[in-house]
Structures are given as C-alpha cells and as structure tokens.
Amino acid sequence: MEVLLGITGKDFTLIAASKAAMRGATILKASDDKTRQLNKHTLMAFSGEAGDTVQFAEYIQANAQLYSMRNETDLSPSALANFVRGELAHSLRSRKPYNVNLLLGGVDPITHKPSLYWLDYLAALAPLPYAAHGYAQYYCLSILDKHHHPDITLGQGIKLLTLCTDELKRRLPVDFKGMTVKAVTKDGIVDIEFDDDKVVKSA
Amino acid sequence: MSGIFAINGGACVAMVGKDCVAIACDLRLGLQALTVSNNFPKIFQYGDVFLGLTGLATDVSTVSDLFRYKVNMYRLREERDIAPRTFANLVSSTLYEKRFGPYFVGPVVAGLEPKTGEPFICGFDSIGCIDFAKDFIVSGTATDQLFGMCESLWEPNLGPEDLFETISQALLNAVDRDALSGWGAHIYIIEKDKVTKRLLKGRQD
Numbered sequence: 001m002e003v004l005l006g007i008t009g010k011d012f013t014l015i016a017a018s019k020a021a022m023r024g025a026t027i028l029k030a031s032d033d034k035t036r037q038l039n040k041h042t043l044m045a046f047s048g049e050a051g052d053t054v055q056f057a058e059y060i061q062a063n064a065q066l067y068s069m070r071n072e073t074d075l076s077p078s079a080l081a082n083f084v085r086g087e088l089a090h091s092l093r094s095r096k097p098y099n100v101n102l103l104l105g106g107v108d109p110i111t112h113k114p115s116l117y118w119l120d121y122l123a124a125l126a127p128l129p130y131a132a133h134g135y136a137q138y139y140c141l142s143i144l145d146k147h148h149h150p151d152i153t154l155g156q157g158i159k160l161l162t163l164c165t166d167e168l169k170r171r172l173p174v175d176f177k178g179m180t181v182k183a184v185t186k187d188g189i190v191d192i193e194f195d196d197d198k199v200v201k202s203a
Numbered sequence: 204m205s206g207i208f209a210i211n212g213g214a215c216v217a218m219v220g221k222d223c224v225a226i227a228c229d230l231r232l233g234l235q236a237l238t239v240s241n242n243f244p245k246i247f248q249y250g251d252v253f254l255g256l257t258g259l260a261t262d263v264s265t266v267s268d269l270f271r272y273k274v275n276m277y278r279l280r281e282e283r284d285i286a287p288r289t290f291a292n293l294v295s296s297t298l299y300e301k302r303f304g305p306y307f308v309g310p311v312v313a314g315l316e317p318k319t320g321e322p323f324i325c326g327f328d329s330i331g332c333i334d335f336a337k338d339f340i341v342s343g344t345a346t347d348q349l350f351g352m353c354e355s356l357w358e359p360n361l362g363p364e365d366l367f368e369t370i371s372q373a374l375l376n377a378v379d380r381d382a383l384s385g386w387g388a389h390i391y392i393i394e395k396d397k398v399t400k401r402l403l404k405g406r407q408d
Contacts, residue, residue: 085264086268089261089264089265092261093304118239118240120234122210122259122260122261123261123264123265124211124232124259124260124261124264125260125261125264126232126239126240126242126243126260127240127242128239128240131239137234137237137239138237141237
C-alpha cells in the first residue's frame with residue numbers, strides 16, 4: 001500500500017511518496033523518505049520490496065553522481081531514465097531481479113522542460129504528464145485525467161496533489177501516514193510543505 | 204487476456220502495396236486492464252527498414268535498443284544501410300540466440316529492397332521463426348481482429364494513398380474490438396524515395 005505520485009506542470013515536476021514504512025500489517029516508521037536525488041534537477045521516487053528499493057535507488061544515485069563528477073555535466077532526466085531502465089532490464093533477467101517500481105521526475109537543465117518517467121519492476125518505461133504506482137493508480141489517474149493540464153502552476157499542482165491524497169485517505173483501507181512532497185524546478189529540488197494532518201471523512 | 208505477451212497490450216500490422224509498403228501500430232501501454240500511457244509507439248526506424256514490436260513492453264524497449272545498436276554497428280562495418288531481408292535474418296538469429304529464455308515480442312519487419320525497390324514484409328514468433336508474406340503481417344493482442352480486417356480489406360497492387368486508407372481502417376477497426384490495444388495509431392507509408400508518417404487519433408476508450 002505504498003503511494004507514489006508524480007505531476008508535471010508548466011515549469012516543474014512534483015513528486016510525492018507516502019511516509020509509512022510498512023512490513024506486513026505493521027507500520028515501522030511514519031517519516032520514511034522514499035525519494036533520492038540523482039543530481040541537481042532529477043529526483044527519483046521508489047516503492048517495492050523492502051531491501052531492493054533503497055539498494056537499487058542508491059546504486060543509481062551513486063552512478064548518476066559519478067557521471068556528474070567525471071564529466072562535469074549532469075545527465076538529463078531522459079538520459080537517466082534510459083540508464084535506469086537499462087539497469088532494471090538487465091536485473092530482470094538475472095538470478096534475483098530487483099522488485100522496484102520507480103517514478104523519475106526532472107527538469108531539463110538546458111531546455112527547462114519538465115518531464116516525468118514511469119518505470120515498473122519489469123523495466124517498462126513510459127514518459128507521462130502525470131503518473132502513479134500501486135493501488136494509487138486506480139484512485140488517482142482518473143482524477144488527474146479530469147483535472148490535469150500541461151501548463152498548470154506549482155500552486156495548482158499542489159492543489160491537484162491534495163485532491164489525489166484526499167481520495168486516497170477516503171478509499172485506502174490503511175493510513176499511509178501522509179506524503180513527502182518535493183518539487184523539481186530549473187533552480188533545483190525543493191521540499192514542499194504538505195498538510196498531512198488533514199482529516200478526510202469516508203462516505 | 205492472460206500470459207506474458209498480453210500484459211501491456213498492443214497491436215501492429217504491415218501491408219504490401221504497389222511499389223510501396225505500409226506498417227502501422229497502436230499507442231497503448233497498459234497493465235492488464237489499466238491504461239498507463241497512450242503514447243507508446245511500437246514502430247522503430249533503422250535507416251530504410253522499419254521494425255514493429257508488440258508484446259511485453261520492457262522487451263519492446265530492450266529489443267528495439269538492441270537492434271539500434273546492431274544496425275549502427277552494421278552500418279559502420281559495411282558503410283551502407285542494412286537491407287530489409289538482411290535485417291529480417293538478423294532479427295531471426297538474434298531472437299533464436301535466446302531460444303530457452305526468449306524476448307516476449309512479436310516482431311514485424313517492413314521495407315523496400317534497396318536495388319529492385321520490391322516491397323518486403325515479414326513477421327516472426329518470439330524465438331525467430333520467420334513468416335514471409337506476400338500480402339500482410341499482423342502481430343499483438345488484436346491479431347484475430349487484424350486477420351479478419353486485413354483478409355476483407357486488403358487487395359493486391361494498392362497505391363500509396365489507397366494502402367494508407369486500407370491499413371488505417373484495418374488497424375483502427377481491429378483495435379476497437381480489443382480491450383488491450385488502441386488509443387491512437389502511427390502509420391508509415393514507405394515509397395521508393397519518400398516515407399510518410401501519419402499520427403491517427405483513435406477512440407480514447
């Protein structure tokens with residue numbers, strides 16, 4: 001029941017991930033950060049099997065940073081997305097594949113175009129204007145289909161995200177302990193204050 | 204509805220015309236019944252040769268990337284573009300290399316023979332058995348529907364404009380009867396010295 005959400009707008013990409021670290025029916029932690037920064041303008045959110053997620057994400061993070069140090073240039077979000085896909089596709093046909101779903105959000109350092117990449121554990125890659133992983137897909141994609149526009153502002157993006165999390169609070173059977181929300185803009189990655197204490201009554 | 208080939212959905216078709224060939228695909232990427240993307244093209248261009256790939260989305264990407272690499276290496280070695288028939292044999296042998304752990308794809312190749320200008324199309328199973336055809340090749344989750352449409356609409360010696368109309372109607376009407384494919388289409392019409400790519404908007408349901 002992990003939640004990953006991503007929304008692009010006019011000049012930003014929003015990435016949100018649930019704060020609950022779960023193991024079976026138990027919540028082990030209510031302030032988990034399921035995101036890693038790959039470089040100045042690319043952020044990756046992950047969900048999936050417990051050990052695999054952080055291990056894979058930090059492997060990607062290390063390689064992205066190694067590239068930046070060696071070449072004194074950052075890889076673009078699209079280049080990183082294809083690199084991650086290659087690594088995950090390679091792992092898929094190994095003895096023990098990584099079971100990780102990813103959202104990769106970024107803003108191109110040259111064109112300033114925002115982008116969002118959806119990647120599942122099979123390494124199917126899709127560039128999308130908005131995306132979700134897991135059960136959140138069933139609740140949020142239809143809301144985003146109706147309300148998303150490619151040229152929304154950051155404020156409108158956060159409102160749209162609230163619309164999604166409200167529905168998740170209403171319909172998901174467990175408390176996912178709120179969301180860590182981050183926005184990628186041309187100036188870098190910023191943490192967004194998000195009201196987790198808002199109570200949404202079920203029907 | 205079940206099986207690895209039908210997880211993501213998708214359809215592809217190629218047709219022969221008079222001194223031209225056409226290849227078309229849908230744009231859907233799904234997870235079972237849930238549509239994730241409506242902009243996932245399944246046709247890839249390598250010089251003058253076109254490859255359509257349906258099946259498991261991860262393998263569509265993996266295989267298309269692999270052939271981009273192989274065709275680029277061929278071009279450097281031979282200092283010329285690869286011919287459709289040669290490419291078909293490359294696809295066949297590459298897929299058979301993975302005989303006991305295959306890529307879950309249904310490839311379709313289309314192009315014109317570089318010397319004669321003769322139309323060439325063929326299809327494959329996932330382990331590289333080539334299916335040469337004089338008329339049309341279909342692939343993907345809408346194969347049954349595509350066979351029916353092609354069988355009734357296709358005729359020999361269609362010109363480029365008529366071939367475009369035929370392949371478009373065949374694909375569009377086939378994917379509308381398949382829950383796992385559709386959401387728009389890419390159509391390529393390949394002539395001696397011209398390639399026309401058209402984006403078709405299909406039913407968005």
